[in-house]
Amino acid sequence: MTRILxxxxxxxxxxxxxxxxxxxxxxxxxxxxxxxxxIVGESGSGKSLTLKAILDLLPDGLTRGTGTQxxxxxxxxxxxxPRSLRGAKISMISQEPAAALDPLMRIGDLIGEIVxxxxxxxxxxxxxxxxxxLRRVGVPDPETRARFWPHELSGxxxxxxxxxxxxxxxxxMLLCDEPTTALDVTIQAQIVDLLRDLQVNDGLGLIxxxxxxxxxxxxxxxxxxxxxxxxxxxxxxxxxxxxxxHPYTRALLAALPDIEQSEGRLVPIEGTPPAPxxxxxxxxxxxxxxxxxxxxxxTAPALLATEDAQDVxxxxxxxxxxx
Amino acid sequence: xSNWLSVQNLSVDFMVGGGLAPAVLRALRSVSIDIxxxxxxxIVGESGCGKSTLARVLSGLTxxxxxxxxxxxxPLGMDRDKAQRRRIQMVFQxxxxxxxxxxxxxxxxxxxxxxxxxxxxxxxxxxxxxxxxQVNMPVDALDKKPGSLSGGQRQRIAIARALALEPEILIADxxxxxxxxxxxxxxxxLLSDLIRDLGMTMIFISHDMAxxxxxxxxxxxxxxxxxxxxxxxxxxxxxxxxxxxxxxxAAVPRLVPRAAGDYQMLKSEQPSPLAxxxxxxxxxxxxxxxxxxxxxxxxxxxxxxxxxxxxxRAGTNPVTEGSSHGH
Numbered sequence: 083m084t085r086i087l088x089x090x091x092x093x094x095x096x097x098x099x100x101x102x103x104x105x106x107x108x109x110x111x112x113x114x115x116x117x118x119x120x121i122v123g124e125s126g127s128g129k130s131l132t133l134k135a136i137l138d139l140l141p142d143g144l145t146r147g148t149g150t151q152x153x154x155x156x157x158x159x160x161x162x163x164p165r166s167l168r169g170a171k172i173s174m175i176s177q178e179p180a181a182a183l184d185p186l187m188r189i190g191d192l193i194g195e196i197v198x199x200x201x202x203x204x205x206x207x208x209x210x211x212x213x214x215x216l217r218r219v220g221v222p223d224p225e226t227r228a229r230f231w232p233h234e235l236s237g238x239x240x241x242x243x244x245x246x247x248x249x250x251x252x253x254x255m256l257l258c259d260e261p262t263t264a265l266d267v268t269i270q271a272q273i274v275d276l277l278r279d280l281q282v283n284d285g286l287g288l289i290x291x292x293x294x295x296x297x298x299x300x301x302x303x304x305x306x307x308x309x310x311x312x313x314x315x316x317x318x319x320x321x322x323x324x325x326x327x328h329p330y331t332r333a334l335l336a337a338l339p340d341i342e343q344s345e346g347r348l349v350p351i352e353g354t355p356p357a358p359x360x361x362x363x364x365x366x367x368x369x370x371x372x373x374x375x376x377x378x379x380x381t382a383p384a385l386l387a388t389e390d391a392q393d394v395x396x397x398x399x400x401x402x403x404x405x
Numbered sequence: 406x407s408n409w410l411s412v413q414n415l416s417v418d419f420m421v422g423g424g425l426a427p428a429v430l431r432a433l434r435s436v437s438i439d440i441x442x443x444x445x446x447x448i449v450g451e452s453g454c455g456k457s458t459l460a461r462v463l464s465g466l467t468x469x470x471x472x473x474x475x476x477x478x479x480p481l482g483m484d485r486d487k488a489q490r491r492r493i494q495m496v497f498q499x500x501x502x503x504x505x506x507x508x509x510x511x512x513x514x515x516x517x518x519x520x521x522x523x524x525x526x527x528x529x530x531x532x533x534x535x536x537x538x539q540v541n542m543p544v545d546a547l548d549k550k551p552g553s554l555s556g557g558q559r560q561r562i563a564i565a566r567a568l569a570l571e572p573e574i575l576i577a578d579x580x581x582x583x584x585x586x587x588x589x590x591x592x593x594x595l596l597s598d599l600i601r602d603l604g605m606t607m608i609f610i611s612h613d614m615a616x617x618x619x620x621x622x623x624x625x626x627x628x629x630x631x632x633x634x635x636x637x638x639x640x641x642x643x644x645x646x647x648x649x650x651x652x653x654x655a656a657v658p659r660l661v662p663r664a665a666g667d668y669q670m671l672k673s674e675q676p677s678p679l680a681x682x683x684x685x686x687x688x689x690x691x692x693x694x695x696x697x698x699x700x701x702x703x704x705x706x707x708x709x710x711x712x713x714x715x716x717x718r719a720g721t722n723p724v725t726e727g728s729s730h731g732h
Contacts (some may be wrong), residue, residue, distance in 0.1 A: 124585040124586065124587060125585055222673065236674050238674055239674075266451035266452055266612065266675070267451070267612065267614075267653065267656045267657055268451065268652060268653060268656045268670075268671045269451075269674060270656065270658075271655075271656035271670055271671075272670065272671075274658075275670060293585065293586070294658065295586070295660065296615075296657070296658035296659055296660050297658040299658065299659070299660055299662065300658045300659070300662065323660060333587065334586060334587065335660070337586050337587045337589070337590040338586050338590075338615075338660070339589075339590075339593070339613075339615040339616050339618070339619045340615055340659070340660055340661075341614050341615040341618055341642070341654070341657050341659060342659065342661065343618070343619075344618050344619060344638065344639060344642070347594060348590035348593060348594060348619070349590060350587055350588065350589075350590035350591035350594065351587035351590075354555050354557075
């Protein structure tokens with residue numbers, strides 16, 4: 083597998099804090115071509131900020147701190163400025179596709195403009211290419227739809243249009259920030275199916291951020307579970323779900339209603355996640371963890387490979403303890 | 406089947422557009438439901454299927470165009486008196502916007518308790534404390550305003566506010582959709598406990614199938630303003646008869662990936678509720694649609710597990726076998 087992205091020591095810092103406050107990080111990430119990496123966490127875990135930091139699209143008041151980011155170029159990984167990747171090597175789709183569509187341009191022109199920017203072809207050719215792209219992402223009757231305005235499309239179709247814009251950029255990587263959260267479940271299935279298809283057949287690398295554990299189980303090859311700005315557990319999706327190691331991962335799965343089950347009580351996680359300005363010393367999940375001991379309250383656990391599975395990494399002092 | 410709360414042929418039309426080309430949006434098309442006392446009734450469907458409109462009619466916030474709601478055999482119209490309003494309370498999706506941000510929790514609750522004269526004036530404070538205990542909140546939360554509470558805590562306050570009126574029916578419209586999984590679990594547990602302990606009836610509206618399966622005794626699946634399938638929750642989940650129910654269940658992501666085979670992804674999207682559709686409203690997306698579906702609208706038929714389809718999936722339950730073809 084060819085590695086296309088490698089990030090080490092990524093941090094997101096508050097710009098105007100007196101001392102260093104990092105809502106995210108340090109986080110290490112990598113992505114291979116044609117792979118889907120899932121990042122899961124609850125609100126405030128820093129999963130979206132991590133994704134936005136890859137393109138340095140952070141909201142006001144936050145800056146990208148230390149860290150190196152390497153991108154595959156000509157078969158080698160080269161350090162690259164995140165801003166130069168936007169709309170080229172890496173594209174992004176968000177929860178609200180309407181935000182990415184200029185309401186005053188027809189769909190075909192929106193896509194055509196990107197095609198022209200990247201290939202320098204004529205408008206006539208660009209429009210034809212736009213129709214092809216719409217067909218590729220499963221928009222029915224693409225010739226007609228190309229003349230539609232964004233507001234004439236449903237949420238699912240808008241999301242398909244945004245995905246086709248990413249394809250028009252000929253990106254190697256697509257960052258997906260909860261792309262199906264605003265969609266109905268049958269439409270979500272269609273979009274996930276499309277992303278899978280692009281990943282498998284076109285070799286597109288995906289980083290998929292969501293709060294939905296069942297959804298990430300379905301789409302991701304490898305996942306990172308985030309809590310309070312840090313990755314607490316990472317590894318192949320099947321491994322994490324069949325044999326969760328970190329107490330937080332286990333607690334999340336116990337709190338999740340499963341469609342196959344009607345019996346048994348759900349187990350909520352007591353307490354609330356800490357604010358970035360008040361991350362506890364030691365393990366950040368410590369105050370809510372049933373297994374927390376003195377060492378957890380004093381030193382932060384490092385993300386280390388487990389003894390039984392080398393590709394699974396867990397940040398917990400009590401990994402491997404019998405529960 | 407007892408019909409303690411009975412919805413009969415309820416239709417709601419909204420006029421939209423206005424001007425030269427007004428259009429009729431048919432939010433509910435002749436919906437009928439019977440709900441037994443002390444049970445939890447789930448309503449599922451995608452956005453725009455009319456599930457929230459149904460909740461609003463039940464709670465008297467929207468006037469029906471046709472049909473009626475009966476509670477205990479007596480019609481429940483739009484002009485409800487204080488005592489009638491008390492009987493049905495609602496918990497909304499977003500507690501951030503359904504709670505007054507300028508009012509402390511204590512004021513919010515005591516205002517309700519004194520307006521509806523639930524308890525004598527001197528016992529109001531004690532009742533507020535009791536309500537806090539009922540929703541597992543610390544007593545000092547009474548002095549706080551919604552802004553300083555977390556999402557899950559706010560939803561508990563919204564539930565306490567509904568409980569303050571000692572309603573017989575609680576309508577929960579997507580009560581956990583805005584909450585994280587870890588918090589959702591505690592709110593769902595709380596609602597289940599309250600229903601069991603207080604003998605309330607709950608109407609639970611959600612788009613989350615897994616949650617509905619946990620919480621509800623019976624359920625209805627809605628599509629474009631109509632009920633397409635209804636029955637005991639277990640039966641609907643294990644033996645979905647309507648092609649839409651089947652597709653809906655199949656589209657839900659699972660922790661244990663299911664084997665391919667039965668899985669049939671729906672093509673295209675739900676048509677606009679403004680569209681005039683002859684015959685079955687689902688036929689445009691239906692893998693089983695035949696000529697009869699284009700001309701004749703199917704009716705909801707069967708015993709305890711009813712389905713509105715000309716070609717329902719063969720069931721394993723003999724009670725409704727073969728009963729959904731005729732009229």
